[in-house]
Amino acid sequence: MIELKNLTKVFDSGGVKAIDEVNLCVPEGTIYGVIGSSGAGKSTLIRCVNLLERPTSGQVLVAGQDLTSLGEKALRQARHNIGMIFQHFNLLSSRTVYDNVALPLELAGASRQEIEQAVQPLLELTGLAAKKDSYPAQLSGGQKQRVAIARALASKPQVLLCDEATSALDPQTTRAILTLLKDINRRLKITILIITHEMDVVKSICDRVAIMSHGKIIEENDVEQFFLNPRTELAKEFVRSAIHEKPLAEIEARFQAEPSAGARPVVRLTFVGQGVVQPLITRAARQFNTDFSILQADIETVNEKAMGFLMVEIMGEPEAIEQSLQFLRGSPDAQNSSTVQVEVIGYVS
Amino acid sequence: MSADAWSLLLKALWETLYMVVSSGVVSFALGIPLGVLLYVTRTGRILENTLTNRVVGALVNAGRSIPFIILMVAIIPLTRLLTGTSIGTTAAIVPLSVAAIPFVARIAESALLEVPGGLVEAAQSMGASPMQIITRVLLPEAKGGLINGMTITLVTLVGYSAMAGAIGGGGLGDLGIRYGYQRFDGVIMLATVTVLIALVQLLQTVGDRLQQHYDRSH
Numbered sequence A: 001m002i003e004l005k006n007l008t009k010v011f012d013s014g015g016v017k018a019i020d021e022v023n024l025c026v027p028e029g030t031i032y033g034v035i036g037s038s039g040a041g042k043s044t045l046i047r048c049v050n051l052l053e054r055p056t057s058g059q060v061l062v063a064g065q066d067l068t069s070l071g072e073k074a075l076r077q078a079r080h081n082i083g084m085i086f087q088h089f090n091l092l093s094s095r096t097v098y099d100n101v102a103l104p105l106e107l108a109g110a111s112r113q114e115i116e117q118a119v120q121p122l123l124e125l126t127g128l129a130a131k132k133d134s135y136p137a138q139l140s141g142g143q144k145q146r147v148a149i150a151r152a153l154a155s156k157p158q159v160l161l162c163d164e165a166t167s168a169l170d171p172q173t174t175r176a177i178l179t180l181l182k183d184i185n186r187r188l189k190i191t192i193l194i195i196t197h198e199m200d201v202v203k204s205i206c207d208r209v210a211i212m213s214h215g216k217i218i219e220e221n222d223v224e225q226f227f228l229n230p231r232t233e234l235a236k237e238f239v240r241s242a243i244h245e246k247p248l249a250e251i252e253a254r255f256q257a258e259p260s261a262g263a264r265p266v267v268r269l270t271f272v273g274q275g276v277v278q279p280l281i282t283r284a285a286r287q288f289n290t291d292f293s294i295l296q297a298d299i300e301t302v303n304e305k306a307m308g309f310l311m312v313e314i315m316g317e318p319e320a321i322e323q324s325l326q327f328l329r330g331s332p333d334a335q336n337s338s339t340v341q342v343e344v345i346g347y348v349s
Numbered sequence B: 001m002s003a004d005a006w007s008l009l010l011k012a013l014w015e016t017l018y019m020v021v022s023s024g025v026v027s028f029a030l031g032i033p034l035g036v037l038l039y040v041t042r043t044g045r046i047l048e049n050t051l052t053n054r055v056v057g058a059l060v061n062a063g064r065s066i067p068f069i070i071l072m073v074a075i076i077p078l079t080r081l082l083t084g085t086s087i088g089t090t091a092a093i094v095p096l097s098v099a100a101i102p103f104v105a106r107i108a109e110s111a112l113l114e115v116p117g118g119l120v121e122a123a124q125s126m127g128a129s130p131m132q133i134i135t136r137v138l139l140p141e142a143k144g145g146l147i148n149g150m151t152i153t154l155v156t157l158v159g160y161s162a163m164a165g166a167i168g169g170g171g172l173g174d175l176g177i178r179y180g181y182q183r184f185d186g187v188i189m190l191a192t193v194t195v196l197i198a199l200v201q202l203l204q205t206v207g208d209r210l211q212q213h214y215d216r217s218h
């Protein structure tokens, strides 16, 4: 639905290469997250998708149409097909909720009746029916973002762009807005591109995710695979932040990175779906007569699937430990690393 | 105060109102579009055009730097062309308007600059044309600031209209000078000043009310 080809954006002022040869493909109907640290170029990237920012070179294809080749008028037309919401909502303070939502339709020259017919269901979808005649100043942040979402959907776009749409909201409101976005994605089959620096956003609603760093996309994957098997250091860091992995204070004193005689491995097990890892551990323990001491455990919901993060210390005879580890690694689930990821992160003595 | 004095005062009040309101309307009608032009052609705005911005900006600055009393005399040919005469109340409307247009333009420009850039961006993302952005987003969102600016303009015009006596414009200021200052008529002087103060107070109060009514956002 959205395709970026060799996209590059250099800002004249300072000559910053904000986006560097980015290729990205967002399939129809997915929720696609782009995550990265501050200054990575995320906002610039999403603003290139509807050409609020003109790329220096490269192509932007939305619904098969190359936007960079369009003239002013055709571009305006194409933008009716791309809704956008912003971190700071950008609602018109002089208009009521209803009139804010009606704006894109007014701009497109819709009649009063057409506007009425389109706006009312959107207000209901976003839970704003009772606030129809309020002004933005009378709304909470969450309600304002709902208005912005309703407004972005008014022209029935196929694509919705969200630039840090929840960054100005508290965690509870963030959750509600994300749920709404997922709901919209399902009901209207709309493709959503989300820019964020919060891993929680990716975790709760994205199907696919890309990581940006210094203007480049350094890693891209399905979201479960991304959590299961992050490849770059930055990705690993983001995953750890999302599963709230804590430094292991209780074993820190005896922790070592390299194996040595008598040292026992500390293993991180990451898995998709419940009831995957428990039988695996039990079998390994029985078969090789080892003990698994759980140092940390966490179950997270990633894109509506349960994902587990377990950190264990394997105890027993050196031989048995090695066999248990082989067993875990050799299990069919782990081998194609589709559901279980086994990683030795260090040793304790 | 005698009946004569009363009728003098009423006539002068009427002349002042006539000059202020007429030149106010003319200067808003021409100054606001000029302010919009100054705003949209600024660097980084929707119709960025440095040359236009510089030229219009220079003209506006020039207009604002000429003292009113000199401007009044200097544009007599234009006044005659537009009103057929160079003296009288109607003739005074021309220099008053010409003086107020650049003033209104700058005030409108600064009111527009107060509109958050994100709103323009949001409108662009919806596929709004520059004209639609001006009429549907910028002007409505700047309404409070514009009303404030209009109030300041009208109050300033009340002051300028006093000088219009110099070209036979009449009005309260003229009355105050002729009777109060030149003929030492303290009563008329006092009455004139009182009416002027009341007029300015009234303008300011109405302006503030309107501004509050439209600025629901703050």
Ligand SMILES: Nc1ncnc2c1ncn2[C@@H]1O[C@H](COP(=O)(O)OP(=O)(O)OP(=O)(O)O)[C@@H](O)[C@H]1O
Binding pocket: A011, A012, A013, A014, A016, A017, A018, A036, A037, A038, A039, A040, A041, A042, A043, A044, A045, A197
């Ligand atoms: N209009 C501009 N002119 C010049 N440089 C810019 C402009 N906009 C962004 N940049 C630069 O481009 C780089 C990427 O900025 P961008 O806003 O896309 O980052 P970001 O990933 O969205 O960061 P954040 O998470 O802080 O919003 C930064 O180095 C920034 O300074």
Ligand SMILES: [Mg+2]
Binding pocket: A042, A043, A044, A164
């Ligand atoms: Mg940003």
